[in-house]
Amino acid sequence: MDWLEFFRGPMFQIALLVFILGMVYRFLRIVLMGWKKDYSPPRGSAAAGVVKTYVKGLGFLPFLPPKFPGTRHRPLTYIAGGMFHLGLFVVIFLSTPHMEAWRSVLGFGWPTLPTPFIDGFAAMSMIGMIILLSNRIVSPVGRMLTGLGEWLNWIVVFLPLLSGWVLYHHLFGMPYQTIFAIHMFTVDWLLIWIPFSRISHFMTYFITRTMHGAKFGRLGVEP
Amino acid sequence: MSATEIIDQQALNFFVKNVGAEVASQLEACTRCGLCADACHFYISTGNPEYTPIWKVELLRRAYEQNYTILGKLKTAIGLDKRIDTEDIAHWAVLDFQACTVCKRCSFVCPMGIDIAGLIGKVRAGLTAAHATPPKLMAMTKNQLEKGSPDGSDEAKWAAWFKWGEEQLGKSLPMDVKGADSLVVFTMLELNSFRNNLVHIARIMNAAGEKWTLSLRARDAFNMGTVIGDGAVQKKLAERIVKVAHELGVKRIIVTECGHGYVTLRQAAHNLFGETLPFDVVHITELMGDFVRQGRLKLRKGYFDNEHRITYHDACKIQRIGGNFDSPREILNLIAPSSFVEMNLNREQSFCCGGGGGVRAIPEAYDLRMEAFSLKAAQMREVDATDVVMSCSNCRLQFKEGFEHFRIQGEVKGLVEMVAEAMIE
Amino acid sequence: MTEKTIYESMVERGLSRRDFLKLATLMTAALGLEYSQLPKVVHAMENKPRLPVIWLEFQDCAGCSEALTRSHDPYLTKLLFNDISVDYHETLFAAAGKQAEENKERVMDEYEGQFVLVVEGSIPTRDNGVYCTIGGRSAIDLLEEAASKAMAIISVGTCASFGGLPHANPNPTGAVGVHELVKDKPIIHVPGCPPIPEVITNTIAHVVLLGEIPELDALGRPKAFYGQTVHDRCPRRPFYERGQFAESYDDKGAKAGWCLYKLGCKGPTTYSACATIKWNEGVSFPVQSNHPCLGCTEPDFWDGGGFYKSLAAPPGAEAARGAQAGFASLGGAALAVGSALYARKIKQKAAEEFKAQKKKEA
Ligand code: HEM
Ligand code: SF4
Ligand code: SF4
Ligand code: SF4
């Protein structure tokens, strides 16, 4: 078995299982930490708050803060975060090869976008990531908050994007299989790494956002 | 509460015992993006990265990770993280008590929806458990537990205040009236600095024909337990008011110019007692709004329209998390329709005055809170406002001190006094 | 012994200078060289000694030889096989048995270190190679003998190159490609199942006519023919880019000639000249004829998860994957419950300690 087959086959399967096991663990572990009942009388609807917060947060783009901060100190961070996540979403779900990968795992497929679009979104995503990284390096707040885990997150997410890009464009004259193998290797690592890192925020997001919407909806303020 | 030495283990134990799913999920969700920094007036005004809201939660996060997550244990074992020690506690006591007004502005900005200020409240509580809370706040707590008010004002002093009110009013104040609809609760801050409020509110209540009462046993809505994050104290102090409200059988408790007292009774109290209490907790701002809307209170239209430009300061507890945005605006649009201007950042986005959450009471925090106030002053300048109105005594004092500090000409008004003046009795 | 040059051997066989120049021109084009390089080719053919070719066939289907006979450039093939080079071909030669064997031995000895060995088919190695024997000798044995005397080896077809179909999982005969057994000779891979006939002849011609090894890629394939993927030159590529895919073989997309990616086309990972040289005198090639590329020029192409499964789909049994995912979820859940119970203990302990300290303070 050559490397490509190994990274696409057994290692992918292992990575997928680690990912599933890890995420189920993370989710349940958090949820099972115990909840407190809120006895204070509601001034508004928690459910409406949840709906509103998702419409604001996800309906636009996940990165737009539900309330614009007012200070326009770092609008670039918002924009870059949005470019990165939107691009990532499009690349992961709306490119044909990725959809086919999902289909083989999930059993159903969906329509996809033409390749040049995907290409553009991938580029946008990478540019966004580079801006976010420079922000982490340049801004004192970024430097202070970023630990080893966050640097690693960046690399682990950037590499599949980069290798996918190189793969699509046949850059550097590398044999297709070699880049494909590298791409699959980085994807496998991403899957394995997610449960051990804060990239799992795509899961916790739905816990915290729901809580946020419910809490402030209940208080009678716009979440 | 006698020990003054910091006990780090006690903070740790507090953090560990208080982590539930709500805290855990929020700690895990943070992507360390740093966007919350841009929400905090302390960070914006000083540029000190340590004032980044989520950084103020660092102790709680570390305690959580070190005790509950495999990776956190691993990190501690290989030296990437270390156990929280007394130095850490002292350091974060400064950050969390002097550089945070628990204004919740950050909680609305975090893209992950993390209630950072809520977590900061937990950190404050842990610091209090470890005896790291600023001594001034602890002294105030002791005062309130023993005498009833944080400044040491006791029942006699309050009785004198009420008596003064009756003289001014030329009329007796309703005390401990059974079957009254509303129990009105003031704070020592208000009666020390804006004593006229007592008269104003009495007049407003009477004019609206409200069946209301005061009580010397339920006199101060201030709650040092909320400020320092001590649940037991919080409950003991809230109980004084709740007990009287039960006894008199009131339908609602009216909190006057106090933000944290209002949210403590409206939200925390129910959970402290583990039941939904059978009365509403209403802020004087929304009550006045209701009166006006119901036609129970008649205001002179355009009474305050003059060459001044009046703006409104949304207080964190009353507006941002209290939701009372519309009442003050309805009132101001009635009494000062052409003089009233909004600041550019208003309603939920409003900047905190910089003095809330006990910060105003901490002498060491003076310079910092003035820095923070400079943002508010800039907000006023932006719209050429000369005067500013609000409904919280603490904000008002911060504004007054800020105006003095920066030599700003202008008037700091209370909404209550304006209503009382513009009212047709 | 002194060797005749190609030109000399052609003249000897009654061909004219005109024929020779025609061949040289054809060669220049076929080798992918600039027309200005023609003099170099002519010079080489006039001066370099002719290299004999010996063609051995082992464990295979003879499809590669079969393909050769259908070359659409019969002139070159005929020339190469009949008139210039091939001195021994296991399958195509009329002679058989002992006599043929002897002939082969003779050429090998006579031209030791000078002949080109072409191998077709894989070599079974299990059980001492008993699964493929010729005249009582195992393929391993025969290959080793021939290889030791050859100047260079051309592995024709995926079997000889990478083990081919016989090598497919579970590979019962232990079949391997030539390069697994022969380490000390230059080896050129001409994979394909079968390879395009022109690619076979052109590669052999390059070696025997110019006496040099063409430029190879990482897998030992001549870059001239394996430098681009089927996908790179595929006529359906615009549909791929636009996201227009056939979903089945008889849907609207298939009829309109849309891309076959979703039907399992391996074109993107397959280096081959299929889309440019094509088959059957340049008439068509599989993708053009509405069938996905199987990836036949790549090692292990049949073990890649299924011919009709998308390239992006990870290989492996889907049913097993579902079950494993289920187990992983259950495992995660069980761990979480266990860990939450443990967490409860930690919490209780902290609460007790906290209370005790509080009591002490009071
Ligand atoms: C529901 C889905 C998701 C939401 C709501 C979300 C939200 C966020 C937010 C709010 C941030 C911080 C703000 C910023 O830097 O722009 C962030 C950062 C990040 N996210 Fe996501 N995310 C999601 C999915 C993902 C996924 C699927 C990945 C990767 C596989 C990912 C990788 C990252 C990385 C690496 C960062 C840090 C970037 C940096 O600042 O260096 N996110 N995410
Ligand atoms: S609550 Fe207010 S003061 Fe405290 S960190 Fe958040 S924004 Fe800053
Ligand atoms: S804004 Fe939210 S996610 Fe970003 S660092 Fe602050 S708390 Fe963490
Ligand atoms: S049919 Fe195959 S080779 Fe042609 S464009 Fe589609 S995927 Fe590529």
Ligand code: SF4
């Ligand atoms: S299209 Fe693909 S599978 Fe078919 S012959 Fe060409 S390379 Fe081989």
